[in-house]
Amino acid sequence: MNSKTIRVKIPASTANLGPGFDTIGMALDLYTWIEMSFSDETKMKLFGDNLKGIPTDKSNLIYKVAQKVFHKAGVEQPNIEIRMYSDIPLTRGLGSSASAIVGALVAANALIEYPFSDNELFQMATSIENHPDNAGASLFGGIIVANWDGERAEYIRVEPNSHLEVLAVIPDFELATEKSRNVLPDQVLFKDAVFNVSHSSLLVAALCTGNLELIKHAMKDGLHQPHRASLIPGMNTILAQAVQHGALGAALSGAGPTLLALVHKNSNEKKGLEQFVMNQFKIENIKVKTLWLKPCLKGAQVVSDELSHPFHHQGTSFKGELKS
Numbered sequence: 653m654n655s656k657t658i659r660v661k662i663p664a665s666t667a668n669l670g671p672g673f674d675t676i677g678m679a680l681d682l683y684t685w686i687e688m689s690f691s692d693e694t695k696m697k698l699f700g701d702n703l704k705g706i707p708t709d710k711s712n713l714i715y716k717v718a719q720k721v722f723h724k725a726g727v728e729q730p731n732i733e734i735r736m737y738s739d740i741p742l743t744r745g746l747g748s749s750a751s752a753i754v755g756a757l758v759a760a761n762a763l764i765e766y767p768f769s770d771n772e773l774f775q776m777a778t779s780i781e782n783h784p785d786n787a788g789a790s791l792f793g794g795i796i797v798a799n800w801d802g803e804r805a806e807y808i809r810v811e812p813n814s815h816l817e818v819l820a821v822i823p824d825f826e827l828a829t830e831k832s833r834n835v836l837p838d839q840v841l842f843k844d845a846v847f848n849v850s851h852s853s854l855l856v857a858a859l860c861t862g863n864l865e866l867i868k869h870a871m872k873d874g875l876h877q878p879h880r881a882s883l884i885p886g887m888n889t890i891l892a893q894a895v896q897h898g899a900l901g902a903a904l905s906g907a908g909p910t911l912l913a914l915v916h917k918n919s920n921e922k923k924g925l926e927q928f929v930m931n932q933f934k935i936e937n938i939k940v941k942t943l944w945l946k947p948c949l950k951g952a953q954v955v956s957d958e959l960s961h962p963f964h965h966q967g968t969s970f971k972g973e974l975k976s
């Protein structure tokens with residue numbers, strides 16, 4: 653057993669981008685940090701408010717995913733120490749589970765000297781998370797267009813246009829992905845399928861060519877957002893009117909409840925858009941937090957500089973140890 657400590661920084665992700673259900677994802681500059689090392693006994697320490705309620709025993713997701721990597725590599729159930737901090741809120745549609753899974757895979761793989769390629773990690777991440785767009789975005793950064801047939805995932809990474817900025821509006825209630833998937837129908841009408849194929853294809857073409865003006869026509873969905881609207885009061889109005897208030901396009905982020913607007917970074921309507929969205933949620937008596945984010949170009953990275961790690965910074969968003 654080696655005595656090194658691996659530190660990994662993993663971006664959040666927004667899935668679907670409207671019509672690209674389970675297909676189009678984008679990494680965002682909001683991060684989870686994981687430290688992993690071999691140890692005499694298994695220990696976990698969680699830092700910061702966002703990880704409240706996460707188990708610190710062997711049922712922990714990071715622990716279980718890391719053990720899958722060790723098992724696949726023929727390393728039998730080592731004890732590990734895990735330390736983790738996250739700025740990504742849980743169950744809000746910003747891919748916290750995918751970032752955790754990707755972080756565990758990357759950290760465990762690095763700890764045992766990289767037996768698995770990035771593509772093998774992508775296959776493992778997708779088979780655990782089930783959403784290749786979240787998993788791919790957290791692993792590779794940028795925009796990921798992906799598919800998953802239940803056995804194998806394919807993806808293409810698209811470089812986000814440098815003018816893109818993102819307004820994330822995060823309601824103060826949780827919505828588990830499972831609950832938000834349970835409201836979806838088993839079957840859809842042919843015309844709704846055609847609507848989504850055409851809009852999703854147009855969106856990918858717009859993102860690939862940097863045609864930001866097309867986004868407002870392309871970022872429309874008839875497959876999942878209408879069914880989820882009852883879970884997010886105010887969503888329909890916001891999505892219908894965001895473009896009039898300066899957004900390039902708007903969508904439910906992942907399974908929600910976060911709403912996401914794509915915005916030109918030089919737009920002079922940013923404040924107005926933010927105010928509009930906050931007002932709509934206020935009408936519904938829902939408290940929200942707004943974050944201006946950028947697409948994250950880099951995926952999960954092993955960080956060698958110990959001082960760049962938030963555990964070692966005082967005065968950042970680090971709030972202290974929760975439990976050990």
Ligand SMILES: Nc1ncnc2c1ncn2[C@@H]1O[C@H](COP(=O)(O)OP(=O)(O)O)[C@@H](O)[C@H]1O
Nearest residue numbers: 706713742743744745746747748749752828829
């Ligand atoms: N850093 C983490 N460590 C352990 N488990 C995590 C972590 N982040 C997320 N999870 C698990 O994933 C769940 C949230 O997943 P999900 O409902 O898909 O929402 P999200 O949109 O945030 O991915 C959490 O309730 C928790 O069980």
Ligand SMILES: N[C@@H](CCOP(=O)(O)O)C(=O)O
Nearest residue numbers: 667674745746747829906907
């Ligand atoms: N395509 C999935 C995306 C789930 O993403 P999350 O960030 O909410 O976990 C869906 O829409 O159900």
